[in-house]
Amino acid sequence: MNLAVRDIRRHKIRFLLTCVGLGLLLTVVMAMSGIYRGLINDATEVVDATPAQIWVVQKDTRGPFAESSRLPEDIEYSISAVKGVRRASPVSFQYVQIQRGNKPARLFLIGYKLGGIGGPPAIAAGRTITKKHYEIVVDRKSGYAVGDTIRLGLEAYNVVGLTRGMTSPSGDAAAFVSLADAQIIQFQLDNDAIRNNRQRVIATFTALNSMNPFMREKATNKALAAAENSHFANAIVAELDDASLAPEVARYIRRWNHYQVFSAEQERELLLKGFIEKSQKQLWLFRTILVVVSGVIIALIIYTLTMDKLREIATLKIIGAPDRTIVNMILQQSLLLGVMGFAVGYVVITQTYAMYPRTVLLQTLDMVVLFAIVVVICVLASILGIWRALKVDPATALSGG
Amino acid sequence: MEVVRVDNLTKVYGRGDTQTVALVDANLRVQQGELVALLGPSGSGKTTLLTSICCINEPTRGRIELDGTCVYDDGWTGVDVRAVRRQKMGVIFQAYNLIPFLTVLENVALILTLNGVGQQEAQGRALELLEYLEMESRWQRYPSEISGGERQRVAIARALANNPKVLLADEPTAALDTARGKIVMSLLRKLSREKEAAVIVVTHDERMVEGFDRIYNIADGRIQ
Numbered sequence: 001m002n003l004a005v006r007d008i009r010r011h012k013i014r015f016l017l018t019c020v021g022l023g024l025l026l027t028v029v030m031a032m033s034g035i036y037r038g039l040i041n042d043a044t045e046v047v048d049a050t051p052a053q054i055w056v057v058q059k060d061t062r063g064p065f066a067e068s069s070r071l072p073e074d075i076e077y078s079i080s081a082v083k084g085v086r087r088a089s090p091v092s093f094q095y096v097q098i099q100r101g102n103k104p105a106r107l108f109l110i111g112y113k114l115g116g117i118g119g120p121p122a123i124a125a126g127r128t129i130t131k132k133h134y135e136i137v138v139d140r141k142s143g144y145a146v147g148d149t150i151r152l153g154l155e156a157y158n159v160v161g162l163t164r165g166m167t168s169p170s171g172d173a174a175a176f177v178s179l180a181d182a183q184i185i186q187f188q189l190d191n192d193a194i195r196n197n198r199q200r201v202i203a204t205f206t207a208l209n210s211m212n213p214f215m216r217e218k219a220t221n222k223a224l225a226a227a228e229n230s231h232f233a234n235a236i237v238a239e240l241d242d243a244s245l246a247p248e249v250a251r252y253i254r255r256w257n258h259y260q261v262f263s264a265e266q267e268r269e270l271l272l273k274g275f276i277e278k279s280q281k282q283l284w285l286f287r288t289i290l291v292v293v294s295g296v297i298i299a300l301i302i303y304t305l306t307m308d309k310l311r312e313i314a315t316l317k318i319i320g321a322p323d324r325t326i327v328n329m330i331l332q333q334s335l336l337l338g339v340m341g342f343a344v345g346y347v348v349i350t351q352t353y354a355m356y357p358r359t360v361l362l363q364t365l366d367m368v369v370l371f372a373i374v375v376v377i378c379v380l381a382s383i384l385g386i387w388r389a390l391k392v393d394p395a396t397a398l399s400g401g
Numbered sequence: 402m403e404v405v406r407v408d409n410l411t412k413v414y415g416r417g418d419t420q421t422v423a424l425v426d427a428n429l430r431v432q433q434g435e436l437v438a439l440l441g442p443s444g445s446g447k448t449t450l451l452t453s454i455c456c457i458n459e460p461t462r463g464r465i466e467l468d469g470t471c472v473y474d475d476g477w478t479g480v481d482v483r484a485v486r487r488q489k490m491g492v493i494f495q496a497y498n499l500i501p502f503l504t505v506l507e508n509v510a511l512i513l514t515l516n517g518v519g520q521q522e523a524q525g526r527a528l529e530l531l532e533y534l535e536m537e538s539r540w541q542r543y544p545s546e547i548s549g550g551e552r553q554r555v556a557i558a559r560a561l562a563n564n565p566k567v568l569l570a571d572e573p574t575a576a577l578d579t580a581r582g583k584i585v586m587s588l589l590r591k592l593s594r595e596k597e598a599a600v601i602v603v604t605h606d607e608r609m610v611e612g613f614d615r616i617y618n619i620a621d622g623r624i625q
Binding site for chain 1: 451484487492511514
């Protein structure tokens, strides 16, 4: 007969409430593991979904995600001409905050050249972008549906397709537009601002009295054209004939002196280091504290359960129960508490993880490791109770009352 | 056949000024099937003698032999005393000491499972014992659901479950009224005859020792 289970039956309300409390604590631990995995997933989602081995960005920056980067769009042609490069495409990235009903919503806007690299990797509903302007593909996470309209900058864009699981490194839903639209959204000013800028440029050149009027007019026109040029991208991504050529191609492009080149793996590393290193440490700290708290709760409840039955333990010793019977009883109770708490935690997290605002990725390995930790904690937590039980003098069972 | 043999057993508690001599050169012989009472007032040393025989209280000096096995000879002999208790002894407590989270049947079967008897067989034998003590109708109840007299019967059934050579009873009637106490004592008399166990009963109540084979009076730690 199992003494541990029989004893728990006597204290079932207390035991079950402790299981639920412990389970909720473990739910938070599981959620933190899931959030950590989600952080990694979100941070690297765009890089992983882009079939490029080379990322060319502005010199002396760690762009386009960790730092801002800006380079001319037409660099793609120079890069395409490099030996080993199959094709290259300009891409742009920016965050936009829009008002959706009464709530603000953030989108991670990805501009790509239609037919090039960097577009939506898979369409979950609707279709991909086929027109150069006013079409947008958004991630399901944004809450938009095919047929909705989103106002970005000066224009309205029709949602023609949806992706699934495409997010920014910080977890916001991704949205795809053509590079031309992205440039308009990012750089194009309204008419008043354009007029104001033109006046400023003209005023600057008018002040140059020493300049020949003909040359002044030419220079003014050139300056206006340069100021209004929006043909920029944040990075040029390149697909290679063979991924092993990446170091060689990168070395070659770096020699041009104007650009910084990263492999996809380096870009991934930059994202992981820049975006989630601190969060990772924070989550580890919280998880450790919560696991320790769980251990303390288990130890306390097991100790209390043991204290409640010191007389029975003394009786067991007198009737000849070996120490292992007593140790097993306490250890089994501790393990049962841990296993039931884990089960409660598992059920709660699997039923609620989709409701979290951030991506929560539950991985079997994390669950197995946490279960093993819970088992170890249970064994350690039972030591106090076992120590107390083994110290009980059997003679105390003979006292009256 | 001699089942319990105690020679020159002495127990001294404390040291120096606080030293208390609880038992002085106690000698005791109990034969198989014999019913023996240790009679004396509180603090006379009778419980010290009982707990020493039960191997839960280490004497200061002397010798204890149980069913031919020497367990103490001026020090524990290294014999597994828990195993001795489990296999050769039954203990009846003043406060019954039933395990509250086990049913009547499980309380009796527990000692058998501790001795390695299978669950089903243990429960079968436990039920037989409960029938013997006319408690079979209460087998599913918990200790808190039966009366004091019934609890003591269950405690006796548990003490008998392993067919002990020695049955030790510590004030088994202290928590019962006189009538129920006498019933329990007559039950112990019956057990010593029918089960052929050496029964040692500690009591301070002279009315309860009627019909015992031998009565040892203890006063100030000395057997009279």
